[in-house]
Amino acid sequence: MNDSLLVVVIASGVAYGTPLLYAALGELLAERSGVLNLGVEGMMLVGAVMGFWTVQRLHAGAGLSLAAAVGVAAVAGAAMAAIHAFLVITLRASQIVSGLALTIFAGAAGLSSYLGNDLKLADNPARHQFGAVFPADARHWPVAGPILFGQNALVYASWACVVAVWLYLSRTRPGLNVRAVGESPASADAMGIDVTRYRYAHTLAGGAFAGVAGATVTLAITPQWVDGITGGAGWIAIALVIFAFWRPELCLVGAYFFGALQALAPQLQARGIQLGPTVLWTNSLPYVMTVVVLVAVSASGARRRLGAPAALGVPYVREER
């Protein structure tokens, strides 16, 4: 029963969806403060390469190396986000172009590839990787076993992050302030909230999450380094924030849906199931579905009511209100 296509696709969908979830949570934090960061793909790749580098070079036990790797990946992602934050918050550059620039700078043909090459990381398997946390007995329970108990530590940590982000935004004072900064920076400023500081902090936090998302790819899903290993996951994460109406709990659902779509291709191919040009449509499915869902959400015409921060993408200049 645990080998049935549905269970396997859902179980690996949770695993594949985890980087999407981390990246989407980070992007959500940045967007809630009013900063659109299209550089997620680039930040993920730099996090991925730096996390992988830490595991390869740090001579320590598995647990310590992996924890350090996640930390390094978060710092690397935040450092990338800092460039974007400086350009769009301090220098008031176009958020769209700056985000694209960040993806080009850090992305598959940029810094991540440079680092991977210069640190000679390609073509080696990871020395340590995140494995299943629970003992094998639990993993063999029908249905719930592989889906709930067969996952690695990063999956469980991501659930904690969803709860934490949800609590932070809806139940704390700083969370309320972030939402105010994203909805109406001028009013927030009048209330004495430091708009610039909040935007910097949340853009950096978004970068840190994206870095961890990247490390999830290179340390848990495909434990190796190749250029452009995230394969557009960063962009899907940006779309996810829109589908999730800027709410963390819906990010979880969306991430696993797209994770399952990604898991479908290798499963169908491995089982020899042929439906027309299978290789083509199964590989393209996550990307096509992203567009389809995006159309469904935007066509409903209620984007604003559904939670887009009103000041998203608009630089705040105190003198120019």
Next chain:
Amino acid sequence: MRIERRLERPRWLLAAVPAGSLVFAFFASGVVLAATGHDAPDAYRQIFDAAFVDRGALGQTLVSATPLAFTGLAAAAAFRMRLFNIGAEGQLFVGAIAAAAAGLYLGGHGWPQALVIAAMVAAGCAGGAAWALVPGVLRAFFKTNEIISSLMLNYVAAYLLTYLIFNTESYWRETEGFNASVFPTGKELPDRALWPAATIHAQGGIALPLGAGLALLAAAVLWLLYSRTRFGFEAQVLGDSPRAARYAGMRTRRKILAVMGISGALAGLGGASQDGDFRHTLDADPNGLQKQYYGYTGIVVAALGRYNPFAVLVVAFLIGGLQNAGTTLQGADFPSGLVGVMQGIILFSALGGELLVRYRVRVARRARAEPAAAAEGGA
């Protein structure tokens, strides 16, 4: 120190800021090089020689610059109207697929070369435009974010390209001969479908590909369209102020579709030129066309050229040189990815420099004493 909005933008700044950004970018890239243990001045000398000076360098630079001119123009055409079409990568692939089909079929059926080439150009434009119209239609009728939808289609186009050569016995795939059974490749285009090139007698012969000429022509047409026609004017108004445009009764949807179509056609033409000028087959090799990232680099080219078609050509040539040097020098001293890093830094600097175009930085105390000599445009 205060930052205030400029009421007038001096013309010299429009050229000085990109130039200053380039200088700053080379300095910042030098820091990256030094930080990773490379000799920056030496690396720059090598880049310059490999891009423009060495024997055959200019010819190779043109090979890299031609597709960048097309994708740069494609991005410029759309970004001018604030339509962020970042799908030039996929549109170029689909253009290449369509043009290769036209070239293989008509060339194989003995049509005269001029007609085959014209058909390839038309097919490339049509393929690219069709692929761009998907996000265009979605944006025009459903207000779907074109950034994400056009980007997602890049991946689909790449899978389609790979599929046609690797996973199916398609019309484009070579199925006969020994090599075809070892590694899947595309069919060679017939001689009639190869694009001619003019030769300049310098550096041991520089081939000026037909695609470069077409890019020049396209830039001229685009410039006329945006600066001399009502269409171009309306497109820019729509970009700068959609509300004003609607009050003035401009047709938003039609313009979105037209601009996305033009943008896609330009990228698709770049794909056709890849087939006819350079690769002479439909190249689906994972380390070939798909590793060049022409579509994404086109965004850098367009932004650095400030979306001006002629400036885009100049920038395409310079960035093409950088790209060419990156390929030539690739190795231990010169890791791949360095070129992308430099392009990113150049783009960041140009973006930051934009602040100096739109705002003036005043040092408050001095400004009060002698307002005319306020620190303007420095850095």
